[in-house]
Amino acid sequence: EVVLLESGGGLVQRGGSLRLSCAASGFTFSSYAMTWVRQAPGKGLEWVSAISGSGGSAYYADSVKGRFTISRDNSKNTLFLQMNTLRAEETAVYYCAKGAMNENYYYAMDVWGQGTTVTVSS
C-alpha cells in the first residue's frame, strides 16, 4: 500500500522557520516526482512546490520562491519542505503528494498524505 505521512507542522511566529517532512512507503520513491500543496482554513488548494524524482529539478510558486526549499532524501524515502520567513497567511494544512506517472511527471498527483498543520502567529 502506498502511504505518505507528513510531519513537522506546528505553531511558529511570523518570520520564523519550519521544516516539514513526508515519509513515503509502498513504492519506489526515487522514481516519482513529489509535490507540496497547501490549503488555508476554509479555502481551496494551493500548489506550493514540486521536485523531480532525482531531486535535480525543483519548482516553486511565485508566492514562496526564495523563502521555501523543497528537497528529498531518496535513501530515506523522505520529502522535505524548508519554510523560512513565514507569513500569517501561510497558515494552512500542508499536503505532500506523489506524481502519478514517473520522476518528471508533475501534471497530476495520485496519492496524497493526510496533511500536517502549520499555524503562523502574528
Next chain:
Amino acid sequence: SYELTQPPSVSVSPGQTASITCSGDKLGDKYASWYQQKPGQSPVLVIYEDAKRPSGIPERFSGSNSGNTATLTISGTQAMDEADYYCQAWDSSTGVFGGGTKLTVL
C-alpha cells in the same frame, strides 16, 4: 501568472448529470486533472490527462478538455459524490489549481 477559473457551486439532482467547468487561457493545450475533496479528507485524483480515470474511480466520472475549458462530468450523480472539486494544470514550470467548485447533490 496562469489562472484557472471554476464556478463556486454546482447543484444536481441524484441520478442526473453534473458538469463542472474549469477555464484558463489555452487550457486545451495543457493537461488538466481533477481532484475530489470531501470535508476533513485529503484530495483524491479522479481524472488526469484530461480524460483518464485512475484505477478505482467509478466510470461515471469523465473529463474533456478543449479550447479554453476543461470539463468534469459526473453521470448518474450519487449522494456520495457531494464534495469540492478542483481542477489543476501545469504552466511555465508551475502548478496551478482552480478555486474549487462545491458540488451539492439535492
